[in-house]
Amino acid sequence: MAIPRSVRCQAHLLPSILSADFSRLGEEVGQVMDGGAQIIHVDVMDGHFVPNITVGPLVVSALAPLVHGRSGYFSVHLMIERPQDYVQAFVEAGADAISVHAEASTHLQGLLESVSALGASPGVALNPGSDLSRVLEVAEFVEFVLVMTVNPGFGGQKLIIPALERVGRLRSALSAEVAIEVDGGVNRDNIRQVIESGGNWVVTGSALFGAHDLVAETRALQRVMVGEATV
Numbered sequence: 757m758a759i760p761r762s763v764r765c766q767a768h769l770l771p772s773i774l775s776a777d778f779s780r781l782g783e784e785v786g787q788v789m790d791g792g793a794q795i796i797h798v799d800v801m802d803g804h805f806v807p808n809i810t811v812g813p814l815v816v817s818a819l820a821p822l823v824h825g826r827s828g829y830f831s832v833h834l835m836i837e838r839p840q841d842y843v844q845a846f847v848e849a850g851a852d853a854i855s856v857h858a859e860a861s862t863h864l865q866g867l868l869e870s871v872s873a874l875g876a877s878p879g880v881a882l883n884p885g886s887d888l889s890r891v892l893e894v895a896e897f898v899e900f901v902l903v904m905t906v907n908p909g910f911g912g913q914k915l916i917i918p919a920l921e922r923v924g925r926l927r928s929a930l931s932a933e934v935a936i937e938v939d940g941g942v943n944r945d946n947i948r949q950v951i952e953s954g955g956n957w958v959v960t961g962s963a964l965f966g967a968h969d970l971v972a973e974t975r976a977l978q979r980v981m982v983g984e985a986t987v
Contacts, residue, residue: 758877759829759853763794764899764935767956769978770797770831772939773819774810775961781815782822784970789822791974795829797939797959798851802836805860806908813842813849820850829853831900831937831957833881835908836860840867847874855879855902855937858890868897879937883908884919892929899934900957901926905950906940915941920953927954947981 771788773781773796785796798816803809816830823830829852836842839856840863846854854871858880861867871878880891881902891901905920906913923936930936938955943963950958958981967973979985 757852757875758872758899759795759831761933763829764877765933765956767951767982768795768958769793769964769974769981770795770937770939770957770959771964771974772797772799772959772961773815774799775965777965782819784965785819785822786826787970788964788974789826789828791971792978793974794827795831795853795957796823797961798830798832800832800834800836800842800846801908804837805857806835813845816846816851817849824850831855831879833902833939834860835881840870843867843871843876844874847871847876851876853877853879853900855881855900857881857883858886859883864890865894865897868894872897872899879935882922884916888922888925888929891926895930895934900937901930901934902937902939903955904940905938905942908940913941915946920950923950923953923955944977944980947977948983951981951983 776784801808801810831853832851833855868878877899879900883904905915936955937957938950939959942960
């Protein structure tokens, strides 16, 4: 199901399972949800659009009873060629929101409408060098925009500050109902800066899943994110 507006417009920490221990994936997802995470981020890479290979619909399907059973959602980021060939499979597996890269489809508006017709929230993902106008041209068809603050393909990279500065420009140009997801290099030192720039969905991977106590670290990152605690 699509992510409701009431949820979409709130501030959320999105744990990225790319950095999780896959031998304990269900357990770790349960722990970050115990810490308050409501939206789980899934990075899908095909080794062509980006230089890495990750997971497919089967992983989403396996986690869906756990995540949906606890009133959670999946935000699935398709870093793949021909995303139109895989959208239906991910929605059927349990994806609630799907972002596709502006450069990956020659018929971007039609693809976004397809995601919406399947019952998921459609989003556009932008690389640090992507033209922001690609989003503005299809703004009425998106429920969220994913702004990459690293060049996609690998976890553990350092946040690119000029890429983060683009978030504010998008926030000024888009409806308040459109969520802005920020992904790449987010940690305790800069997570508050991401929110202040205009983002409200904040993806974090290695900065979270590298912690000894996932429940405590999830809570701590959320407190810093919303300004209730300092670094």
